[in-house]
């Protein structure tokens with residue numbers, strides 16, 4: 001990946017990280033009022049937000065994924081330092097920028113992500 005692309009996605013990740021952190025705090029406060037909801041969201045879908053260009057939709061599905069998303073963002077940021085960002089963690093192929101635009105914190109290419117979902121599901 002080119003240096004300017006890397007900088008672009010890194011900036012995106014940093015912004016997303018602070019937004020998700022803020023949202024996660026809000027969600028936590030909301031959930032503190034509704035303890036019964038905790039169990040329902042403990043098993044979470046693996047693709048948090050492929051319908052929203054900023055990687056943040058505003059429904060339950062995404063709230064349930066805040067923790068996972070933050071972990072993925074941190075991992076992706078570490079990969080920008082290592083120089084492995086934009087490469088699939090499983091097969092090493094380059095991840096398309098159209099996919100990274102939607103899911104800047106994704107670690108896998110589409111093919112491997114699908115395999116992962118089938119394997120775990």
Ligand SMILES: [Zn+2]
Nearest residue numbers: 088091109112
């Ligand atoms: Zn792959």
